[in-house]
Amino acid sequence: EPEVTQTPSHQVTQMGQEVILRCVPISNHLYFYWYRQILGQKVEFLVSFYNNEISEKSEIFDDQFSVERPDGSNFTLKIRSTKLEDSAMYFCATQLDNGGNQPQHFGDGTRLSIL
Amino acid sequence: AQTVTQSQPEMSVQEAETVTLSCTYDTSENNYYLFWYKQPPSRQMILVIRQEAYKQQNATENRFSVNFQKAAKSFSLKISDSQLGDTAMYFCAFIPTGNQFYFGTGTSLTVIP
Numbered sequence: 001e002p003e004v005t006q007t008p009s010h011q012v013t014q015m016g017q018e019v020i021l022r023c024v025p026i027s028n029h030l031y032f033y034w035y036r037q038i039l040g041q042k043v044e045f046l047v048s049f050y051n052n053e054i055s056e057k058s059e060i061f062d063d064q065f066s067v068e069r070p071d072g073s074n075f076t077l078k079i080r081s082t083k084l085e086d087s088a089m090y091f092c093a094t095q096l097d098n099g100g101n102q103p104q105h106f107g108d109g110t111r112l113s114i115l
Numbered sequence: 116a117q118t119v120t121q122s123q124p125e126m127s128v129q130e131a132e133t134v135t136l137s138c139t140y141d142t143s144e145n146n147y148y149l150f151w152y153k154q155p156p157s158r159q160m161i162l163v164i165r166q167e168a169y170k171q172q173n174a175t176e177n178r179f180s181v182n183f184q185k186a187a188k189s190f191s192l193k194i195s196d197s198q199l200g201d202t203a204m205y206f207c208a209f210i211p212t213g214n215q216f217y218f219g220t221g222t223s224l225t226v227i228p
Contacts, residue, residue, distance in 0.1 A: 033216075035216075041220065042206070042218045042219060042220040042221060043160075043206060043208075043216075043218040044218070045215045045216060045217070048215065056215055058215075089158065091160060093160075093216075103150060103162045103165060104216060105162075106152075106159065106160035106161075107159070108158050108159045109158045109159070109160075111158075
């Protein structure tokens, strides 16, 4: 079964540094998402992306965050200047089309640790 | 506001027994979709089962079934014949209009051999 692939599985970064988290979507999926899960807390929506544009974003997704799909395959989340509170699991999810009955398929996540 | 509440942070069940995980949600939408996702220690979020709000019939998927009560805004997950591999965090989620999923805080289920 096709899978969503995320790299790296674990990223350790100094506070203030930039990080880029990568996601390879399922090939025919058109909608892409990033979620965050702080340890012990619920999964939180960050942003949705379609047709090379952000379609929705949460209040968490401030100017320090950006997303892009530069080469038509990888879908990336960039955090420009990381803060301690950015430490979390980051999940990429992809969806075949824009329908609530279509489940979002999640990657294994990237554990981001900010020192 | 859209919210999802899972009131059971932790649960345990004996292998081969049945367990029910509760979930309630709040929305003013009439049409939406509900999901249960499983997150084993391997971290991956795996879809367990989904339910369309316009369908009265409860969804079933092998050993997993739901009790969907729209008026009460309740969406519980029943796991029958529990197996050791069912040990995981279970997240209830729903999606109203738009694409954003709303997740509950999760229930940690441990299946005891």
